[in-house]
Amino acid sequence: MSDERVRTILDQLRRQGGRVTGPRRRVIEAMLASPSHHLTAAEVVSAVRVDDPDFYESTVYRTLDRLVELAVIDRVQLGPGATIFHLSHRPHRHLVCEHCGEVTEVPADLFDELAERVNAEHRFFLRSSASTLVGSCERCESSRPRHERT
Amino acid sequence: MSDERVRTILDQLRRQGGRVTGPRRRVIEAMLASPSHHLTAAEVVSAVRVDDPDFYESTVYRTLDRLVELAVIDRVQLGPGATIFHLSHRPHRHLVCEHCGEVTEVPADLFDELAERVNAEHRFFLRSSASTLVGSCERCESSRPRHERT
DNA sequence: ATAATTGCAAAGTCTTTGCAGTTTG
DNA sequence: CAAACTGCAAAGACTTTGCAATTAT
Numbered sequence: 001m002s003d004e005r006v007r008t009i010l011d012q013l014r015r016q017g018g019r020v021t022g023p024r025r026r027v028i029e030a031m032l033a034s035p036s037h038h039l040t041a042a043e044v045v046s047a048v049r050v051d052d053p054d055f056y057e058s059t060v061y062r063t064l065d066r067l068v069e070l071a072v073i074d075r076v077q078l079g080p081g082a083t084i085f086h087l088s089h090r091p092h093r094h095l096v097c098e099h100c101g102e103v104t105e106v107p108a109d110l111f112d113e114l115a116e117r118v119n120a121e122h123r124f125f126l127r128s129s130a131s132t133l134v135g136s137c138e139r140c141e142s143s144r145p146r147h148e149r150t
Numbered sequence: 151m152s153d154e155r156v157r158t159i160l161d162q163l164r165r166q167g168g169r170v171t172g173p174r175r176r177v178i179e180a181m182l183a184s185p186s187h188h189l190t191a192a193e194v195v196s197a198v199r200v201d202d203p204d205f206y207e208s209t210v211y212r213t214l215d216r217l218v219e220l221a222v223i224d225r226v227q228l229g230p231g232a233t234i235f236h237l238s239h240r241p242h243r244h245l246v247c248e249h250c251g252e253v254t255e256v257p258a259d260l261f262d263e264l265a266e267r268v269n270a271e272h273r274f275f276l277r278s279s280a281s282t283l284v285g286s287c288e289r290c291e292s293s294r295p296r297h298e299r300t
Numbered sequence: 301a302t303a304a305t306t307g308c309a310a311a312g313t314c315t316t317t318g319c320a321g322t323t324t325g
Numbered sequence: 326c327a328a329a330c331t332g333c334a335a336a337g338a339c340t341t342t343g344c345a346a347t348t349a350t
Contacts, residue, residue, distance in 0.1 A: 019304060019349050041339075059306060061340060066305085077229050079280075080315095081338080095274045106272055114264055118283060122256055124245045126285040130229075133264070134280040138273040169324050169329060191314080209331055211315060216330090230340095231314080 005032055009072060009089065016070040026052060027063050031073065031087050038094075038103050040082040078103065078132055088129075095133045099140035155182055159222060159239065166220040176202060177213050181223065181237055188244075188253050190232045228253065228282055238279075245283045249290035 009028050010020050018024075030047035031039060039047070041060055048055045064085050067073040074088045078096045084103075093111060095104040111128035118124040159178050160170050168174075180197035181189060189197070191210055198205045214235050217223040224238045228246045234253070242255040261278035268274040 014350095021305065021349070023306070054307085056307060057339095058308080058341075062305080075230075077227060079227050080225075080233055083230050083339085095268060095272060097274075098277065098280065104272060104274065106268070110264070110267070114260070114283075117260070118245060118256070118285075122245060122254060123288040124247075124254065124283070124285055125288075125291045126283055127248065128285075130248065130284040132281065133268060133274070133276055135268075135274055135276040135278075138275075141275045164325090171324075171330065173331070204332085206332060207314090208316075208333080212330080233314085 009087065012089075013067070013070055013072050016072070018066060018070045018072070023048075023055065023059050024063055024067070026055070027060065027067070028072075028087075031085070036103065038078075038084045038086045040084055042082070044085070074129055076130060076132060079134060091129070093128060093131075093133070095135065095137075097137035097140055098134050099136055102137050104137070159237065162239075163217070163220055163222050166222070168216060168220045168222070173198075173205065173209050174213055174217070176205070177210065177217070178222075178237075181235070186253065188226075188234045188236045190234055194235070224279055226280060226282055229284060241279070243278060243281075243283070245285065245287075247287035247290055248284050249286055252287050254287070 006025070006029055009032075010025065013024065013028075014020055026048045027044055030044055031037065034043070034047065041057070041064060044064065045055065045057055045060050048060065064073065064075070068075045068085070071088060073085050076084055076086070076094060078084050078094065078101075079098060091108040092105040093108055095106055096102070097104075108128070111126060111131065115126040115128055118126050156175070156179055159182075160175065163174065163178075164170055176198045177194055180194055181187065184193070184197065191207075191214060194214065195205065195207055195210050198210065214223065214225070218225045218235070221238060223235050226234055226236070226244060228234050228244065228251075229248060241258040243258055243260050245254040245256055246252070247254075258278070261276060261281065265276040265278055268276050
């Protein structure tokens, strides 16, 4: 897991003025290794503790905060509870199923029209990477009783 | 504050199968009285404790949960931390400034196009009342250093 | 060298839960 | 009366903070 992609991201980190340390490397490796690429802080903690059982939670939180500042990762709130983090090297937007929690990545241009519209009509500057669309994935939708549907 | 609107909402509550109790009445009065109509659970607690200093937090959380189930209020996640609640009798959507926290209500049809599009392209059923647009209000945007803008 | 970062412990905020007693419909 | 609800206490989930020691540049 210490491949090309890790180095690219560490370079970005360094260019932005951040320091490359063991813990940061491990956090980034964990995020790259995760199949979903969308992790809560707690999931990062678990992932990282596989190799380093003494890794502290506070280090994870501070590392994630710093990586957000440095634009290496993004922080997105997907409903109540867990804030999630993902590497920001591949721009995309999120659909979140409020029933099963599934996160779907969709192309970043999805919000383009809406962004223009809220800007024109409400003088609001949309940050669409932070704006999550909440709803129901197809599987959950078809298994829900009709009268509960929104 | 025990006017017409309170009674209308209590009727709705009863029709949905909920029971009208002192605590519920006070929670609804507090939400109607709030200028913003968008309250966190903690704000409901404070509001309600003005008249009833022994009001328990757990009662507020349980009451809000139940009112959400009964479709009397809506729960919306506005970024990290605060879950907010508002009466659902007047449909609208939310723009949230991530710098100052200001919540702007906008017409419910704002998401119509986008909803069709995610449905057609991603088989996703958008619940737009739960989908918050995050960005920057005009005031914050113009006071932010240009290089920080997204 | 010095500013950034981590280890560690403690605490803070927001929310949920269990159970006994009370109240509503 | 039965089911729903509240009071109260305790705990759970998630996150932040302070300070001393360490490390990257």
